[in-house]
Amino acid sequence: MSFFSTALLVVRKDLLVESRSREVVYTALLFAMSCMLVFAFGLVKEGQVVTDAAAAILWITIAFAGTLALGRVFDRERQNETLRALLLAPASRASIYVGKFLGVFALLVMVELVVVPLVALMFGARLFRHPWLMIGLLAAGSIGYAAVGTLFAAMLARSRSRGALLPVLLYPITVPVIIGGVRGTAALLGPEADLAVARAWLMMLVSFDAVFVTLSLWTFEPAMTD
Amino acid sequence: MTADFDTLTFAGVSRYFGRRRALNGVSFSVRAGEVVALLGANGSGKSTLLSIAATLLAPSAGEVRYGAGTAGEGGAALRGRIGMLGHDLYIYPELTAAENLEFFARLYGLDRVQARVEEALDLAALSDRAHDPAGSFSRGMRQRLALERALLHRPRLLLLDEPFTGLDDVSSIALRERLARERQRGAMALVTTHELEAIEDLVDGAYVLTKGRAHPLPAGTGSLRDRYRRQLQA
Amino acid sequence: MQRTFPLLVLMCIALFGYAPFLIAGAPYESTMGLVQKIFYFHVPSAIAMFLSAFVCGIASAIFLFQRKPGADRVAVSAAELTVLLGLIVLVTGPLWARKAWGVWWQWDARLTSSLVMWLVFQAYLLLRRFGGPGSDKLSAAVALFGAALVPFVYWSVNMWRTLHPTTNVVPSLPPPMMGPFLWCMVAFLALYGVLLAVRVALEERRARLDTLYLALED
Numbered sequence: 001m002s003f004f005s006t007a008l009l010v011v012r013k014d015l016l017v018e019s020r021s022r023e024v025v026y027t028a029l030l031f032a033m034s035c036m037l038v039f040a041f042g043l044v045k046e047g048q049v050v051t052d053a054a055a056a057i058l059w060i061t062i063a064f065a066g067t068l069a070l071g072r073v074f075d076r077e078r079q080n081e082t083l084r085a086l087l088l089a090p091a092s093r094a095s096i097y098v099g100k101f102l103g104v105f106a107l108l109v110m111v112e113l114v115v116v117p118l119v120a121l122m123f124g125a126r127l128f129r130h131p132w133l134m135i136g137l138l139a140a141g142s143i144g145y146a147a148v149g150t151l152f153a154a155m156l157a158r159s160r161s162r163g164a165l166l167p168v169l170l171y172p173i174t175v176p177v178i179i180g181g182v183r184g185t186a187a188l189l190g191p192e193a194d195l196a197v198a199r200a201w202l203m204m205l206v207s208f209d210a211v212f213v214t215l216s217l218w219t220f221e222p223a224m225t226d
Numbered sequence: 227m228t229a230d231f232d233t234l235t236f237a238g239v240s241r242y243f244g245r246r247r248a249l250n251g252v253s254f255s256v257r258a259g260e261v262v263a264l265l266g267a268n269g270s271g272k273s274t275l276l277s278i279a280a281t282l283l284a285p286s287a288g289e290v291r292y293g294a295g296t297a298g299e300g301g302a303a304l305r306g307r308i309g310m311l312g313h314d315l316y317i318y319p320e321l322t323a324a325e326n327l328e329f330f331a332r333l334y335g336l337d338r339v340q341a342r343v344e345e346a347l348d349l350a351a352l353s354d355r356a357h358d359p360a361g362s363f364s365r366g367m368r369q370r371l372a373l374e375r376a377l378l379h380r381p382r383l384l385l386l387d388e389p390f391t392g393l394d395d396v397s398s399i400a401l402r403e404r405l406a407r408e409r410q411r412g413a414m415a416l417v418t419t420h421e422l423e424a425i426e427d428l429v430d431g432a433y434v435l436t437k438g439r440a441h442p443l444p445a446g447t448g449s450l451r452d453r454y455r456r457q458l459q460a
Numbered sequence: 461m462q463r464t465f466p467l468l469v470l471m472c473i474a475l476f477g478y479a480p481f482l483i484a485g486a487p488y489e490s491t492m493g494l495v496q497k498i499f500y501f502h503v504p505s506a507i508a509m510f511l512s513a514f515v516c517g518i519a520s521a522i523f524l525f526q527r528k529p530g531a532d533r534v535a536v537s538a539a540e541l542t543v544l545l546g547l548i549v550l551v552t553g554p555l556w557a558r559k560a561w562g563v564w565w566q567w568d569a570r571l572t573s574s575l576v577m578w579l580v581f582q583a584y585l586l587l588r589r590f591g592g593p594g595s596d597k598l599s600a601a602v603a604l605f606g607a608a609l610v611p612f613v614y615w616s617v618n619m620w621r622t623l624h625p626t627t628n629v630v631p632s633l634p635p636p637m638m639g640p641f642l643w644c645m646v647a648f649l650a651l652y653g654v655l656l657a658v659r660v661a662l663e664e665r666r667a668r669l670d671t672l673y674l675a676l677e678d
Contacts, residue, residue: 152601152602155597155601156591159587159591159592159594159595159598160592161591165587165590165591168587169583169602172576172609173580173606175609175613176615179617179620200619201619204616207612208612211608212605215604219524219601219604222525223524223597223598223601226597
């Protein structure tokens, strides 16, 4: 089986499993909305959102919901030790990683499909003014976050303190993603959208993705095998 | 070079976890068409041994040979000749029986997926429940499904971790028959279990693991359990 | 190594012993006065911290891909030193900032990167402590990612800051300040070498103890 067909097989399986219970999607979405609510109380003053807060709310919500989704996806694999079964197969470990990564990315996209319009609505943020750049920022940010997140969540799947350790490991490493995402989005939200700045941030995010997806592909097998 | 092999040899295999020695100089070999039982108390290293045989863990010392080559030389193709049934069964409860089998058949790169899946469902006596989620099955049914999943790719080496646990008599007998058939086909099996009566006439040899060392159970009179008890008292 | 080690320790003591005199003799910086002199310890420890992060990253890569246990020992030691040096940077930095510019914290590229690195290597140590079996490989991956992260944090924080220009820019070094600065730089590097060597030796002893312990059980 080729690399990509294995990865696609794993993604399809993950999406099929998720579609049966829809547990992760529902809990991640509801969690995201609760997050937004909490931020609203903190950051909305006299009915108006503090400048640039909408961008921050968007990305922090995505990050937190992403951590939740990552934890649940790998908890599931741990329950019946199916992660072990995946590692036992003759498929290349890197293709298994890509499959899991695509599944997590798909979950993030589903969360964003709901959160982005909600943030636009609830905080009056004109996120759709430059849709392609916005999509680009979201995609690049989600890829970076999902790549590192999938690797760490898989590594931690058998650890004792995995729930607490995943955010502790993930957030510092994804700092550039948060900075890039928030500042890029904020550049698009100002009264005069600064496209050049947004594009510069997009470039940084894409470079981050290139480096860290490669690193993840390299380190998945040695980190997961003993 | 084909990845197939007809002997599994452990030569002086030790495995440490920091200061804890899980396996200490374990040596034995299994040939095609043999079933070997691994007996021992909980914590004696049986699961570690199976993990090493499955290439999921590397030994800290010693060597494991599959035929003439080691796990490193065999690579991914070697994993395709090994089938494992763990204590946690390795099946997705949200997927149906057919979907589980289909996923693993494709993952192992098998041909004639549909035909193999139907055959496996038949052997597991689950054809009528093929489209029910595996999570709704009883323990015995899930075990049968998990066993067929492990056997889908006709592995040369079968690793079974406590396969008889929680099975009723009917399922137990069915499992024995399945194992006997695999043995006849030329597969080799390593089985850890406490249910000595269940594997009574099935095994060609047995090893007792105590504190990481493997001692062969001497052939002798009496049932497996009698011999095991005698060994423990010795 | 055994013979050069005492020499290195002596050199370290000598360097640190003389450093205060050099620092006292260095010219006062025009705007900040006496306070600026904390920079002679702050910057070398920051440089040593980033060096340590790279050492940890490279050792971790060797451990991950070549499975050399010695590399893991170096990685653990370097990670602990990164956290220690990071603590020095993060304490001296705000002390300086408070007196020089009136604020405790500065979101500039250097301080922010130091904070992020500090967090990453804290996470490394937490993972080793609480992660259970196999956490040596997992933390190696974290260290590798952490080391690769440095340029990106710099890049993103720099971009973030230049779009909001500030007046708090570290001045370039006039020559009379170069001397004491280089002296302190060498002193910190020597200290780093000493501490790393001691810590790695401790890990080696621990590994040897484990082997003896296992042999005893026979």
